[in-house]
Amino acid sequence: MALADTPVDTPLLDLLGGFIVELRAAGLPVSLTENLDAMEAVTHIPIEDREAFKYALGATLVKNYAHWKAFEIVFEVYFTMRGPEYELVGEGEGSDGDPEGEQSSLPGEGQAQGGGGGGQSLTPEQLAEMLFKALMNGDGAMMSALARQAVKRFAGMEPGRPVGGTYYLYRTLRNLELDSMLDRLMESAQDQAPQPLTKFEERLERDEFADRIEKLKAEVEAEIRRRLVADRGVEAMARTLRKPLPEDVDFMHASREEMADLRKAIYPLTRKLAVRLARKRRHGRKGALDFRNTIRHSLSYGGVPAEPKFRFPRPAKPEMMVIADISGSVASFARFTLHLVYAISNQFSKVRSFVFIDGLDEVTKFFEGTEDIGQAVHRVNTEADVVWVDGHSDYGHAFDVFWERFGKDVGPKTTVLILGDARNNYHASQSWIIKEMRHKARKVFWLNPEPRAYWDTGDSIVGEYATHADGCYEVRNLRQLESFVEKLI
Amino acid sequence: MDNRFEDVAGVRGALAEANYLADDGIAGIVYLADRLGKPILVEGPAGTGKTQLAKSVAEMIGARLIRLQCYEGLDESKALYEWNYKKQLLRIQTEGGSSNWDEIEDDLFSEEFLLTRPLLEAIRAEDPVVLLIDEVDRVEVETEALLLEILSEYQVSIPELGTVQARQIPLVFLTSNATRELSEALKRRCLFLYIDYPDLEREREIVLNKVPGIDENLADQVARIVRSIRQLDLKKSPSVSETIDWARTLVLLGIDKVDAQTATETANILLKYRTDIDKAVKEFSEAPDGLDETES
Numbered sequence: 134m135a136l137a138d139t140p141v142d143t144p145l146l147d148l149l150g151g152f153i154v155e156l157r158a159a160g161l162p163v164s165l166t167e168n169l170d171a172m173e174a175v176t177h178i179p180i181e182d183r184e185a186f187k188y189a190l191g192a193t194l195v196k197n198y199a200h201w202k203a204f205e206i207v208f209e210v211y212f213t214m215r216g217p218e219y220e221l222v223g224e225g226e227g228s229d230g231d232p233e234g235e236q237s238s239l240p241g242e243g244q245a246q247g248g249g250g251g252g253q254s255l256t257p258e259q260l261a262e263m264l265f266k267a268l269m270n271g272d273g274a275m276m277s278a279l280a281r282q283a284v285k286r287f288a289g290m291e292p293g294r295p296v297g298g299t300y301y302l303y304r305t306l307r308n309l310e311l312d313s314m315l316d317r318l319m320e321s322a323q324d325q326a327p328q329p330l331t332k333f334e335e336r337l338e339r340d341e342f343a344d345r346i347e348k349l350k351a352e353v354e355a356e357i358r359r360r361l362v363a364d365r366g367v368e369a370m371a372r373t374l375r376k377p378l379p380e381d382v383d384f385m386h387a388s389r390e391e392m393a394d395l396r397k398a399i400y401p402l403t404r405k406l407a408v409r410l411a412r413k414r415r416h417g418r419k420g421a422l423d424f425r426n427t428i429r430h431s432l433s434y435g436g437v438p439a440e441p442k443f444r445f446p447r448p449a450k451p452e453m454m455v456i457a458d459i460s461g462s463v464a465s466f467a468r469f470t471l472h473l474v475y476a477i478s479n480q481f482s483k484v485r486s487f488v489f490i491d492g493l494d495e496v497t498k499f500f501e502g503t504e505d506i507g508q509a510v511h512r513v514n515t516e517a518d519v520v521w522v523d524g525h526s527d528y529g530h531a532f533d534v535f536w537e538r539f540g541k542d543v544g545p546k547t548t549v550l551i552l553g554d555a556r557n558n559y560h561a562s563q564s565w566i567i568k569e570m571r572h573k574a575r576k577v578f579w580l581n582p583e584p585r586a587y588w589d590t591g592d593s594i595v596g597e598y599a600t601h602a603d604g605c606y607e608v609r610n611l612r613q614l615e616s617f618v619e620k621l622i
Numbered sequence: 623m624d625n626r627f628e629d630v631a632g633v634r635g636a637l638a639e640a641n642y643l644a645d646d647g648i649a650g651i652v653y654l655a656d657r658l659g660k661p662i663l664v665e666g667p668a669g670t671g672k673t674q675l676a677k678s679v680a681e682m683i684g685a686r687l688i689r690l691q692c693y694e695g696l697d698e699s700k701a702l703y704e705w706n707y708k709k710q711l712l713r714i715q716t717e718g719g720s721s722n723w724d725e726i727e728d729d730l731f732s733e734e735f736l737l738t739r740p741l742l743e744a745i746r747a748e749d750p751v752v753l754l755i756d757e758v759d760r761v762e763v764e765t766e767a768l769l770l771e772i773l774s775e776y777q778v779s780i781p782e783l784g785t786v787q788a789r790q791i792p793l794v795f796l797t798s799n800a801t802r803e804l805s806e807a808l809k810r811r812c813l814f815l816y817i818d819y820p821d822l823e824r825e826r827e828i829v830l831n832k833v834p835g836i837d838e839n840l841a842d843q844v845a846r847i848v849r850s851i852r853q854l855d856l857k858k859s860p861s862v863s864e865t866i867d868w869a870r871t872l873v874l875l876g877i878d879k880v881d882a883q884t885a886t887e888t889a890n891i892l893l894k895y896r897t898d899i900d901k902a903v904k905e906f907s908e909a910p911d912g913l914d915e916t917e918s
Contacts (some may be wrong), residue, residue, distance in 0.1 A: 195814060408801040
């Protein structure tokens with residue numbers, strides 16, 4: 134291996150080894166060859182260039198952009214800035230510890246602070262004022278220096294204290310009052326402008342400031358992380374920061390931030406699925422021999438039919454009916470599945486959708502004639518008439534209504550998809566309807582967003598319904614949803 | 623192996639001369655690809671300059687660009703090589719069965735009857751070449767296997783002729799729009815580069831660079847408006863090439879300051895879906911909440 138004769142420091146190798154173990158623990162598939170590539174790559178990079186180092190590792194180890202965020206977090210933890218100025222020490226020593234670092238990064242402000250005291254002598258008001266100016270002028274160096282200062286003053290970090298980084302982040306940001314900062318910035322931008330800003334300009338300014346504040350937040354976060362790593366050590370820190378990859382995030386327990394990520398992930402996913410499914414439909418089966426075409430091509434081989442040509446197969450498209458529980462606990466799951474089904478609706482000859490809690494309503498019309506699926510899904514959640522008595526899930530009654538009103542539309546071409554956790558609040562199950570449905574329909578599938586271990590516990594009666602369905606699947610994250618949809622066609 | 627580049631900064635500078643504004647990530651990975659002798663898999667949204675990167679690199683090192691456009695149904699006869707059946711038939715017919723068969727057979731599978739396709743051509747090239755395999759996600763998973771030998775060993779095996787080794791290791795770029803997951807085997811052999819939409823500064827530089835006669839104020843405004851539009855939840859965010867088209871239009875129309883009205887009127891250059899345009903127009907003609915009360 135080329136590696137043997139290139140000198141790599143052993144400590145660096147150890148560090149890289151640990152780094153890769155952590156990447157794998159975070160769920161990134163890193164193969165042995167990629168590992169070796171990374172080790173060779175870093176020998177070509179000037180080691181003091183942190184950015185280049187990061188890109189070298191990224192290019193060799195991360196082969197999927199969705200994993201980049203996870204990689205970045207692990208990288209920040211493993212190759213964090215280490216040095217005396219980041220150590221957690223008591224407040225008194227702190228001011229001796231870092232004036233050099235602090236003042237060199239606050240050019241021109243040193244005199245104003247009156248020398249020796251360094252950043253420590255700033256009152257919170259002064260700090261806020263400097264921050265305001267830095268944000269106003271978009272002064273990057275100043276912003277990161279102030280972020281560091283703010284963390285030191287406001288986060289109240291103590292060595293060994295077992296709280297997470299988010300707690301410190303919250304404390305720091307609350308003290309900086311960033312929410313009102315945006316409005317202040319806007320006001321002052323208004324004052325400075327020669328003529329009043331139009332709404333359009335105002336909007337652009339606002340985006341600009343919001344962007345700067347985001348950067349500041351990221352700086353604060355990075356600073357807190359650096360200090361935590363210095364305090365707790367790399368491995369422990371990496372463990373606490375480990376987050377599931379977007380495709381593994383559980384629908385039912387996603388945080389608001391993860392939800393936003395999921396929403397972003399769903400569009401490319403649907404596009405991917407649509408392309409793949411269209412391809413599969415065309416290539417899955419071979420068409421009949423195209424006799425005319427074969428003969429035509431045989432002419433160029435002197436009449437020998439050397440190259441048989443086939444017709445493109447055109448299999449019939451199935452019809453789809455989606456029946457989704459949209460009560461609180463499973464609402465986000467229903468939302469994602471509806472989104473996905475409609476995004477690939479050109480794979481079906483017809484899609485109809487129904488939502489229920491204890492009453493049932495058809496929502497197909499919301500999706501008709503609109504290109505914006507997200508908007509339609511939003512309307513489903515706000516406008517559909519799904520409450521019958523008390524707004525607690527009642528699968529039995531919902532199926533009753535469905536069968537009575539729409540049962541005649543279920544035919545041999547129809548695939549029925551039922552989404553829900555089957556937590557029926559001890560109402561009657563009416564599972565005979567599923568049985569009837571299966572007789573009439575092509576297929577009936579049940580998708581349950583709960584972990585399999587919880588099925589049939591408490592008021593969940595998914596087992597009873599599942600006996601009558603063609604299949605019952607656990608679909609807790611995007612990965613499982615994707616693989617189910619692919620199986621469906 | 624000779625290295626083509628001195629260091630990362632050198633790559634970046636040379637790319638800038640070829641009119642491609644790279645950030646450190648892009649330049650760094652191009653540099654590494656040369657040092658490690660590995661292909662680069664470039665992924666990212668449409669219109670962020672993935673194909674252009676390969677073209678610019680070719681221009682930068684003065685190499686010939688050999689391009690393989692991938693599509694569904696691409697096979698080895700289009701990508702690697704093909705025997706020229708018609709010529710072979712002619713060859714057999716001219717002999718008329720007179721001379722011995724072994725001789726003809728040897729003759730039939732010689733280089734004379736070989737039609738080289740882009741991949742083989744890149745391997746056999748004497749002069750410096752850059753191989754661009756465009757939109758590799760369009761071929762079927764099985765077809766990807768065709769590329770594997772080339773990408774890791776830089777060689778092509780032809781059963782009748784033997785193995786053709788590369789005379790020099792070409793720089794190889796594969797681009798993908800991520801319409802499907804590429805196989806592990808392919809990814810493992812490549813360096814991965816994700817080109818996202820550029821940040822504000824870089825986009826402004828690109829506009830300044832690519833649009834003749836634009837002044838800095840306008841370029842700055844264009845970049846800022848495009849950034850704001852990309853933050854909306856759209857079907858298709860404006861790409862860099864669309865930004866450039868838009869800036870060109872503004873220059874042609876003689877506009878030196880974009881206000882809400884011009885932005886609305888020319889939004890169809892940036893956005894290609896009716897719903898997206900409506901959304902953007904609505905977003906930018908409405909007042910941001912909260913501010914009006916504080917002022918009146």
